[in-house]
Amino acid sequence: MHSNCVFDMRATGNTDFARTYLVTQRILTDSTTISLTDDAEPSQVGESVTFTAFVAANGSAATGIPSGTLQFAVDGSNVGEPVKVDATGRATWGTSRLKVGTHPVTARYVPSADTLFLPSTSLEKLHTIRP
Numbered sequence: 001m002h003s004n005c006v007f008d009m010r011a012t013g014n015t016d017f018a019r020t021y022l023v024t025q026r027i028l029t030d031s032t033t034i035s036l037t038d039d040a041e042p043s044q045v046g047e048s049v050t051f052t053a054f055v056a057a058n059g060s061a062a063t064g065i066p067s068g069t070l071q072f073a074v075d076g077s078n079v080g081e082p083v084k085v086d087a088t089g090r091a092t093w094g095t096s097r098l099k100v101g102t103h104p105v106t107a108r109y110v111p112s113a114d115t116l117f118l119p120s121t122s123l124e125k126l127h128t129i130r131p
Contacts, residue, residue, distance in 0.1 A: 030057070030059065030116045030117050030118050031057070031058040031059065031117075031118050031120065032055050032056065032057055032058060032066050032109055032111075032117050032118060032119070032120040033055070033056055033058050033120060034053050034054065034055050034056075034070070034107050034108075034109055034120055034121065034122035035053070035054045035056075035122070036051060036052070036053045036054075036105065036106070036107050036122040036123070036125045037051070037052050037053075037125070038050070038051045038052075038105065038125055038127050039051075041127055041128050042128040042129065042130045043098070043127065043128070043129050043130070044129070044130055044131075045098075045099070045100055045129055045130070045131055046096055047096060047129075048094055048095070048096040049094060049095060049096070049098060049127060049129075050092055050093070050094040051072060051092065051093050051094070051105055051107070051125070051127075052090060052091070052092045053070045053072070053090070053091050053092075053093075053107035053109075053122060054088075054089055054090045055068075055070065055085060055089045055090075055091075055107075055109045055117075055120070056089055057117060064115075065085075065087060065088065065089045066085060066089055066109065066111065066115060066117040067085055067111070067112045067114065067115045067117075068084075068085055068109060068110050068111040068112040068115060068117075069082035069083060069084055069085060069091070069109075069110045069112075070082065070083050070085060070091040070093075070107045070108065070109055070110070071083075071107070071108045071110060072093040072105065072106070072107050073105065073106045073107075073108065074095075074098070074103050074104070074105050075103055075104060076104070079093070079095065080093060080095075082110060085109075091107070093107075098127070098129045099129060100129050100130065100131050101128070101129060102126050102127070102128045102129075103126070103127050103128075103129065104124040104125070104126055105124065105125045105126075105127055106121055106122050106123075106124055106125070107121070107122045108120075108121045108122075109121070
C-alpha cells in the first residue's frame with residue numbers, strides 16, 4: 001500500500017493519497033475484532049446461559065489490550081449494562097430469561113477514552129432455547 005501511495009502522489013501531485021494512506025494505516029492498526037462464544041446449546045427455558053466475548057486488536061503492530069466495555073444485545077436490543085473488559089480483553093454476560101426460540105446475540109465493543117483502539121461489533125451468535 002505504501003508503494004502505491006508514493007506512486008500515486010508522484011504521478012498526480014495530490015497529497016490526499018498520503019492522508020488516505022495514513023488513515024488506512026490507523027484503521028488497520030487500531031481496529032478490533034470480537035469473538036463471541038456461548039454455553040452448549042440448546043438450553044432449556046429458565047436455564048442460565050453465559051456468553052463470553054473477547055475483544056482483540058486486528059493489527060499486528062498494535063500494542064496493549066483494548067480497554068472499555070462490551071454491550072451485549074439479544075434479538076437486536078441491548079441487554080443489561082455494558083460489561084467492563086478485563087485485563088485479557090474478555091467480558092461475560094449471563095441470563096436465564098431467554099424465551100423459547102433461536103436468538104441472535106452480539107457484543108459491541110465501546111473503547112474507553114484512554115485507548116486508541118476502535119469500536120467493533122461481533123458477528124451474530126445464534127443460541128437456541130427449547131421448552
